[in-house]
Amino acid sequence: MKITIWGNELPAWTSAAALAESGNHVQIVTGLDQAGNKNEIAFKISNEPGLQHCIDEAINSGRLKSVTAKEGLSPATHIICLNPDEYDIAAQLIKELATEHPSNLLIINQSNFGVGSTDKLQALLYEPYNQTLAYIPDMLAEGSALNNFKHPETIIVGCSNDWALLNIKALMRPFSQSLKQWMLMTPKEAEFTKFANTGMLALRLSYINELANLADHLDVDIEVIREGMISDPRIGPHYLHPGCGFGGLHFQQYIEGLSELMEVNRNSKLLNTVLAENEKQKEQPFRKLWRHYECDLKDKTVTIWGLSFKPGTASIDNAPSLKVIETLLAQGCKIQVHDPEAGSNIAQYFNNHKQLELVDCCYQALQNSDGLLLLTEWPEYWSPEYDEMLSKMRHPLIIDGRNIFDKEILQSLGFTYYGVGR
Amino acid sequence: MSPKETTAWVDLQSHAYYMSQSHISTLFDESPNRFAQFGFTQDNLLLDLSKQRITDETLRLLIDLAKERGLSTWIEALFNGEHINDSEDRPALHTALRTPKGVKLEVDGVEIIEEVHQNLESMEAIVTKIHSGQWRGFTGHSINTVVNIGVGGSDLGPLMACKALAEHAPESARNLNVHFVSSMDGSQLADLLSHLNPARTLFVISSKSFTTIDTLANANTAKEWLKQASDDASEAILVSRHFIGVSASPDKALKWGIPKANQLAFWDWTGGRYSMWSTIGLPIALKLGMKGFREILAGAHAMDTHFRETPLEQNLPVLIAMVGIWNINFLNINAHAILPYDGRLSHLPAYLEQLEMESNGKSVTRKGEATTYNTCPILWGEVGTNAQHAFYQLLHQGTESVMCDFIVAAKRYHDTDNSELKHQHQLNLANCLAQSRILALGDTVIKDAESAPVYKRYKGNQPCTTLLLDELTPHTFGQIIAMYEHKVFVQSVIWDINPFDQWGVELGKKVATTLLDALAPNASIEAFDASTQGLLQHISIRNK
Numbered sequence: 001m002k003i004t005i006w007g008n009e010l011p012a013w014t015s016a017a018a019l020a021e022s023g024n025h026v027q028i029v030t031g032l033d034q035a036g037n038k039n040e041i042a043f044k045i046s047n048e049p050g051l052q053h054c055i056d057e058a059i060n061s062g063r064l065k066s067v068t069a070k071e072g073l074s075p076a077t078h079i080i081c082l083n084p085d086e087y088d089i090a091a092q093l094i095k096e097l098a099t100e101h102p103s104n105l106l107i108i109n110q111s112n113f114g115v116g117s118t119d120k121l122q123a124l125l126y127e128p129y130n131q132t133l134a135y136i137p138d139m140l141a142e143g144s145a146l147n148n149f150k151h152p153e154t155i156i157v158g159c160s161n162d163w164a165l166l167n168i169k170a171l172m173r174p175f176s177q178s179l180k181q182w183m184l185m186t187p188k189e190a191e192f193t194k195f196a197n198t199g200m201l202a203l204r205l206s207y208i209n210e211l212a213n214l215a216d217h218l219d220v221d222i223e224v225i226r227e228g229m230i231s232d233p234r235i236g237p238h239y240l241h242p243g244c245g246f247g248g249l250h251f252q253q254y255i256e257g258l259s260e261l262m263e264v265n266r267n268s269k270l271l272n273t274v275l276a277e278n279e280k281q282k283e284q285p286f287r288k289l290w291r292h293y294e295c296d297l298k299d300k301t302v303t304i305w306g307l308s309f310k311p312g313t314a315s316i317d318n319a320p321s322l323k324v325i326e327t328l329l330a331q332g333c334k335i336q337v338h339d340p341e342a343g344s345n346i347a348q349y350f351n352n353h354k355q356l357e358l359v360d361c362c363y364q365a366l367q368n369s370d371g372l373l374l375l376t377e378w379p380e381y382w383s384p385e386y387d388e389m390l391s392k393m394r395h396p397l398i399i400d401g402r403n404i405f406d407k408e409i410l411q412s413l414g415f416t417y418y419g420v421g422r
Numbered sequence: 423m424s425p426k427e428t429t430a431w432v433d434l435q436s437h438a439y440y441m442s443q444s445h446i447s448t449l450f451d452e453s454p455n456r457f458a459q460f461g462f463t464q465d466n467l468l469l470d471l472s473k474q475r476i477t478d479e480t481l482r483l484l485i486d487l488a489k490e491r492g493l494s495t496w497i498e499a500l501f502n503g504e505h506i507n508d509s510e511d512r513p514a515l516h517t518a519l520r521t522p523k524g525v526k527l528e529v530d531g532v533e534i535i536e537e538v539h540q541n542l543e544s545m546e547a548i549v550t551k552i553h554s555g556q557w558r559g560f561t562g563h564s565i566n567t568v569v570n571i572g573v574g575g576s577d578l579g580p581l582m583a584c585k586a587l588a589e590h591a592p593e594s595a596r597n598l599n600v601h602f603v604s605s606m607d608g609s610q611l612a613d614l615l616s617h618l619n620p621a622r623t624l625f626v627i628s629s630k631s632f633t634t635i636d637t638l639a640n641a642n643t644a645k646e647w648l649k650q651a652s653d654d655a656s657e658a659i660l661v662s663r664h665f666i667g668v669s670a671s672p673d674k675a676l677k678w679g680i681p682k683a684n685q686l687a688f689w690d691w692t693g694g695r696y697s698m699w700s701t702i703g704l705p706i707a708l709k710l711g712m713k714g715f716r717e718i719l720a721g722a723h724a725m726d727t728h729f730r731e732t733p734l735e736q737n738l739p740v741l742i743a744m745v746g747i748w749n750i751n752f753l754n755i756n757a758h759a760i761l762p763y764d765g766r767l768s769h770l771p772a773y774l775e776q777l778e779m780e781s782n783g784k785s786v787t788r789k790g791e792a793t794t795y796n797t798c799p800i801l802w803g804e805v806g807t808n809a810q811h812a813f814y815q816l817l818h819q820g821t822e823s824v825m826c827d828f829i830v831a832a833k834r835y836h837d838t839d840n841s842e843l844k845h846q847h848q849l850n851l852a853n854c855l856a857q858s859r860i861l862a863l864g865d866t867v868i869k870d871a872e873s874a875p876v877y878k879r880y881k882g883n884q885p886c887t888t889l890l891l892d893e894l895t896p897h898t899f900g901q902i903i904a905m906y907e908h909k910v911f912v913q914s915v916i917w918d919i920n921p922f923d924q925w926g927v928e929l930g931k932k933v934a935t936t937l938l939d940a941l942a943p944n945a946s947i948e949a950f951d952a953s954t955q956g957l958l959q960h961i962s963i964r965n966k
Binding site: 280283286287288289290291294295326327330331 | 551554556558560561562563655656659662663
């Protein structure tokens with residue numbers, strides 16, 4: 001099948017790589033604005049494990065190429081993966097496609113323009129001639145996007161046209177081997193579902209963090225509480241790990257979109273509060289350090305382990321590390337940071353700030369340190385060499401933003417330990 | 423020489439005898455060109471004096487009086503930092519606070535403009551830290567609320583400016599709440615503290631002497647509130663994270679507990695009611711950003727330059743002051759209403775009450791002799807459209823002559839799409855013009871007024887000044903406040919009084935101290951007068 005993919009972010013490149021790998025001829029159009037340049041969004045292919053390799057192979061095989069917007073119009077199948085604020089660009093594109101393909105035009109919208117927007121865009125097309133727009137929400141998690149695309153458990157399709165549905169199923173056949181279900185609904189319902197899921201996850205994270213902060217005050221261990229909670233089958237274990245806030249580009253963007261929708265239509269501050277509290281939560285490790293040192297961090301040396309917004313990615317979009325580093329710099333600290341992937345992104349973000357030192361070895365980052373802040377739970381941090389840590393640190397203080405360490409063991413070794421809610 | 427002994431004063435008295443018979447409406451009939459004759463401008467300000475009971479001759483004699491009183495020499499003395507505050511033997515250099523960087527001004531051997539800008543930079547560092555969310559409280563949360571604790575000059579100016587210019591707040595300041603607390607009884611503070619978050623609240627303690635009991639009482643209450651809210655933080659930490667001191671007495675601020683790093687300084691030569699331009703303006707800078715604050719300073723400096731360089735005949739502060747002298751000393755008007763037709767300027771009347779009455783509410787000349795003429799009138803005011811439903815009845819039909827200042831912006835709401843809001847501004851302008859018209863011209867403005875019953879008649883002839891700003895911006899705001907400051911100074915020169923001291927407020931503080939002791943249980947009260955004794959006894963019984 002010949003397909004054009006419109007977009008320059010994770011969903012666009014993931015779809016392009018996976019579809020080319022399964023034999024399709026894919027063209028990608030990354031420049032859609034008037035100047036032909038895509039905004040320099042923080043997304044970097046290299047941040048996503050395996051994606052660069054898959055793209056390189058597809059290009060080498062000749063099944064994936066980057067084309068101009070004009071060239072991109074020719075195939076009859078299109079996937080639009082634009083940013084939430086690029087609705088007008090999508091509308092213009094769809095008008096052009098409708099002129100180019102008077103009949104049998106399949107457009108899959110994977111952009112989150114908001115609930116009802118696919119229907120609005122469909123109105124630019126003539127459905128009786130099978131000019132159709134379907135909405136398939138992207139269910140990609142940053143860090144495992146390719147895997148999510150290639151091995152979905154559920155595919156939600158928002159589509160009311162049988163011809164389009166037939167073609168979508170054909171397109172997705174290579175990836176539907178282990179599929180548990182196709183969920184068919186209207187585009188509007190599918191858009192709402194995507195929003196609803198994202199909001200639910202954010203609410204769970206926010207709730208457990210709020211409980212953890214309360215546990216801090218009441219001197220109980222949130223881990224015990226959490227285990228009690230997840231033993232209830234109505235609740236389950238997902239997205240209930242307390243920590244120093246969530247980040248990532250798309251998760252945050254979707255919640256902001258949903259939050260606005262709720263506020264405009266319902267005057268509801270629910271998700272707005274979630275977002276505001278999450279921003280505060282990102283600084284929670286800083287606050288523990290601040291109180292430990294009695295509100296004076298001038299000239300302290302602080303170590304940070306983990307800079308990416310989650311393990312398995314080099315992306316630092318909305319990562320807690322950004323806020324923590326900014327705050328520590330403002331307080332006059334020297335900061336020694338380590339991350340398996342994201343170090344160079346941080347160095348670039350902070351413009352190689354002179355108070356910020358990027359270190360290759362996580363133990364080296366502890367040299368003369370007055371405290372370690374663990375912000376991202378990369379596997380290699382879970383079971384460190386405690387003796388080496390003790391020998392390097394000036395003050396054996398650990399602030400565990402992801403609750404990955406064993407409090408009792410650390411304390412018995414002589415560390416001062418603060419977790420999230422413990 | 424007493425002002426009454428000048429030639430111009432004597433001439434003005436005879437001129438007044440003739441003019442006091444005239445009505446403003448007649449003056450308009452005689453000279454339809456009055457607006458061109460008595461309208462004066464500076465930058466974006468228009469001062470319309472045509473609804474005053476004056477003629478060309480009046481203005482000429484008033485300017486003569488100013489000249490005879492040596493006004494130009496006094497203006498130079500003010501700007502040059504001479505010790506014109508003679509009772510306290512120091513200069514009054516509020517004009518230096520808004521002088522641009524690079525200008526040289528040496529006062530008592532110190533290059534002060536440089537110091538002024540160093541202080542502004544210290545202030546900027548604090549503003550930047552707070553706006554960037556990096557001023558942290560004892561829990562590590564960023565500060566999002568600032569409470570200014572101060573009274574008089576440490577309150578009125580910043581309060582007025584923050585209200586007047588709130589719409590000019592930059593993005594970085596939009597999430598910062600700025601509150602003001604002044605009253606000694608703690609009622610404002612208690613009300614505020616009940617809904618503030620201690621972890622995110624910063625107190626600015628503003629006091630020139632750092633001994634003002636009103637301010638320290640509120641500051642102590644704030645400190646106690648923080649102590650109760652924080653289980654384990656020490657007092658030193660709480661004060662260092664949650665208090666900034668703005669004072670000309672750094673040692674006293676330090677003694678109260680505010681470390682030097684949290685202090686902003688100003689100088690002895692900055693009078694309290696002239697201090698908004700100094701670090702006392704910190705709340706303004708927090709609300710408007712340093713850019714906005716510097717625009718206010720630039721506006722005031724533009725007025726300073728105008729005041730210093732423009733011939734007296736075209737000089738706005740001089741003209742408005744001399745017309746005031748005319749009304750007070752020659753037409754015997756002792757009341758002055760300040761009527762801003764702009765809700766944003768709702769605190770302007772209170773500000774000018776202090777500026778004018780604390781500066782010129784005096785009856786002793788610089789030589790220590792009793793004045794034989796009236797000085798500062800009673801000032802009061804209110805947002806014009808609200809005052810129309812309150813004291814305008816007296817202005818229109820009462821027995822008192824009152825001079826009125828109408829202050830209004832020509833342009834407003836040009837950024838909004840809400841046509842109703844734009845209409846409200848038209849309504850406001852219409853009311854402003856209507857009221858000054860009736861107050862000055864009386865019911866001659868309508869046909870057949872004579873046929874109305876006497877209780878429906880309007881006699882008019884209340885002298886009115888209209889100050890029309892192009893629009894209310896930090897710049898024009900700075901201009902008008904500086905204009906009133908200089909107006910006060912000009913009048914003080916005519917009256918031969920020192921506008922920069924305030925000895926009349928001292929005794930009350932002392933006597934209050936003795937009464938504080940008298941309020942203690944079983945204190946001896948025989949030394950007080952019968953009324954005070956009676957009241958003390960009554961209070962004591964009610965508190966048992």
